[in-house]
Amino acid sequence: MSAHDDDVIGKAYDSRLMKRLLGYLRPYLGQASLALAAIITGSVLQLAPPYLTRLAIDNYIAHRDVSGLARIAWLYLAVLLASFSLEYLQTWTMQLTGQRIMYDLRMEIYRHLQRLDLRFYDRNPVGRLMTRVTSDVDVLNDLFTAGVVAIFGDVFTLAGIMIVMLGMNWKLALASFVVLPLIVVVTQWFRRNVRESYRVVRGWIARINAFLQENLTGMSTVQLFRREGRNFEKFDEINRAHRDANVDSIFYYAVFYPAIELVGALAASIIIWFGGLDVMSGTLTVGVLVAFLQYSARFYRPISDMSEKFNVLQAAMASSERIFTLLDTPVAVTSSSSPVVPARPLRGHIVFDHVWFAYNGEDWVLKDVSFEVRPGQRVGLVGATGSGKTTIINLLLRFYDVQKGRILVDGVDIRQLEIATVRQMFALVLQDVHLFSGTVGENIRLGERSIADDAVRRAADAVRAGRFIDELPARYDAPVAERGATFSTGQKQLLSFARALAFDRRVLILDEATSSVDTETEHVIREALGVLMDGRTTLAIAHRLSTIQDMDRILVLHKGVLRESGTHQQLLAQRGIYFRLYQLQFKDAVPRSA
């Protein structure tokens, strides 16, 4: 669970955040006002039943006035129906508005995420970003639907009850108000403890889940190493802690409900005692006493609701803080404000001119790298892991910007071009093929509607992907499972080739797959690569040197420095880094006995 760092709960109210949050309510002011009006009217109507009871007892039962009773009954009915309609109206408008706001927020976050640069993605794991888009936004939903507006309702209800009671008999009213602080204390005590124990319980649930997840995925390992017993003990430990945390939290519930009832009973006793004395002395009617009993029973709801809202507010502040931090993250890589528009389509003449780059501070990953790729050339990049190969690709696509030096495309610094213009020049094929859920066809053309069905098919056929696609029941409409789980590594590879070919870009950027596939697939992939590179400028990161031996030029990177450059034969003749890399890779084939 990525939620651990998100568990921190801060203050319940922050005017800066609140103001910004309320800004989202602006487009829906009409609905919000309607809901507010409904909630206030509704809370006034809620005051009616005990009062009507009082009237029935004091005025009509006492005077045996049946027609008066009928009037009260009709009034009562009208109040019930009106309450029903108002409550429905309020829930409907408010919840719907909440949903619309959530929708707006989600879109805003998502839109921003589509613009943020890769540095941001490096720092923020996908799980955390998902939390922003889903759970954090949902927490805010509660704020709008259950929080801001409903709190008015609670205040009005409580104030209304107190005013009516004061109006009927102020002395008795004041006496019964004694229980109000008690309700507040009990409720606060309960909320605080329950919140805390809920947090503890949730922590254990997360650990149970993590443990299960890991043990189920790694069950063969557990079984092979006979760890069933020990791991069961570990599980039992977590499971037990979870149970105990839950049992602890039962205590609070077990105390709370009886305690609230006891406070209610205290109110009733007070009213019976003081009110009864007044009735004896003739200063109070039985009807008022009964109405007081009924009103006092209604103290609890608004107080408990308000205390619940405190939690909602607190959670909402924490979530909105996180959301706004994301929204306020500036986009580091942007298009130039006055972009150079190339006179003719870019040909893909690439120049790295004394490029320096670091992901962190002065930790240079590329040091003063210069090279040139002319249109139509095929250039291979080799070097050990961490030598900076991938970084070169990242910079070329403007996933990041260089710190020193510059990258030129057709003589123009790529930072002076529109980002889209730059990226439109490249087709990127990555080691780990990323497939989207959707159909096979959609995975080739992505969202590009201009790529027609037959173009998709042609591309797939050209890179030898057509054969296995045609064997699928729905062919190009066949669904792709999560992360393409139903396809083999080789098939995914071919799909990504088809994608690159369908987009028909000037420059092919290839990060060769390291995962081994069987020989036949290997052969097909190599053929397909040939098709893909045909007539295209190619920049390829190679892990198997055999792939790039026939490249026009090979660049050898070592610890961020471009150390060697030349053809395969030239580099071998140099007997430098490339030679050693090559030796390493084929060492196995040297017969020991020879």
Place this chain on the structure above:
Amino acid sequence: MGPPSAGSSPWRRLLPYFTRHTRALGFGVGSIVLTTTIQLLGPWVLKYAVDDLQHGVTRGKLGYYAALLFAVSAGGGLFRFLMRRSIIGVSREIEYDLRNDFFAHLQRMPPEYFRARRTGDLMSRATNDLNAVRMMAGPSIMYASQTTLVFVVGMALMLSIDARLTLIGLLPLPLVSISVKLFGSAIHRRFERIQEQLAEMSAVAQENLSGVRVVRAYGQESAELEKFHRANEEYVSRNRGLIRLQGAFYPSMTLFLGFGALLVLWQGSRDVIQGRITVGQLVAFNAYLVMLSWPMIAFGWVTNMLQRGFASWGRMLEILDAPPTIADPPDPVWLDPASVAGRIEIRGLSYTYDAQPVLQDINVTVEPGQTAAIVGPTGSGKSTLLQLLVRLIDPPPGTVRIDGVDVRDLPLSTLRRTVSVAPQEPFLFSDTIEANIAFAPEIASLPPEARRAAVERAAADARLDKDLADFPKGYDTLVGERGITLSGGQKQRTALARALVTDPRVLILDDALSAVDTYTEEEILERLRRVRQGRTCLIVAHRISTVRDADLILVLNAGRIVERGTHDELVALDGQYAELHRKQLLEEELEHLGEEGERGEPGETVVGPNFSSA
């Protein structure tokens, strides 16, 4: 204890979980009876108080009533407290027992079982379904019994006041139960549809965020935004459906309960005027009506809870009732894992999976201390063969023997103590590197120094030591989600160390060095030559250098052994092995060409170092 045997009714299967807590449950039910009875006295006190107020009352009586009201509530509260603690407490105990049983059961299931189902599904049964079962076992029992009691006794008391008024007042109450029931299940359905869409929307975002490079490189930002927009819109629209119901649910309950109060007020007041009942009785009657409204709500709620819990229990039983297909034999043969010689004998082994023959008529004997290597193209059955040996898959009886004993006759723990495996795709736990290497229980339970020493030895043999030197925390470095991400090669070497540390009699390397770079692999092989002394080894590999020293090399193709012999014999045989060998030699020649600076035609003669099937 395990769950009772399969086949009996689901309720019967749940029963033992309750009987373990009979006392606490009895205590809880007793508390329910007491709290309900005491609570129902409250309105009765009110009735006397109000009536006495009308017909003259003394201060003494007034104080008595006030104190009585308070005492009733305190007494009722006490037992309510005890009721909740015992009943809900028991439900947590049951949840705990069930979860342990569930996990223990899964631990006995073979890998095939996990392949056939998604982890997420099993997880959901261990959490969501289990929670629904707990709700059924705890809260629903508590509320059901409380509800029934309040209903029966409360109704009796109301009837004792006035039968006709009771009838009239109760008229709208069934509407409450029905609406809770109907709304409850409809809301639940819609809620599930919303959850589905939430999952869908999350999937869209997840794919987009994890594929950010592809999205950006292909300029798909707006298409992706559109995709998310659609998912988001659908989510809102499904929510709208829920709101429509939920918006009506609570108000309608208030409305129906209000109808009851209205009817009682109307009819009751006329009854008072007619002298059928007193004002006190009317007030008490009202109070009872309020007390009854909760059971009416709970009734619908409890029904839903029981339904859901029962369905969930069925889903859990599906898992609990699945028999472990690979288990200890009923009459195991006892071998001492430490003194096993390590003679592996495979006789007439054929294995079929999904009607596809994976292995056909395999016959081979590996003598104690020998190293056997298996080569062959992907899908030729190499890994299957190794998995059969440690019973991750079950071989047909009598086909696979260690020291003459059928592996199926050995206790699983003995077999797996004897044979250690380093797999191609190792699984590491999010724990320290040391804990991952010292994974086998006999190593894990060593005293810290001895354990560290053993781990260090194994890590050195697996050449993990040089990587560890770079980690700031060395062996205490956390790996996995909360720690560092190891490279494929580092993972494989950790797994190799994990296999070596147990000092097994039989060592299996299932392409265990495929992600290790060539140089390091060479170093490891060097060390393994020493490690292999005196143990039987089975090695699956792609590179000739890995297998050429083996005492026996098997070439597997399409599930059959097509060639067998030593390196020299196989080269002389001039078959598939020799072909592989030739290709790797060719690479080497290429290198020499390069050395001499001659212009070759590398592009045409390039061949991968992989095994090529003829």
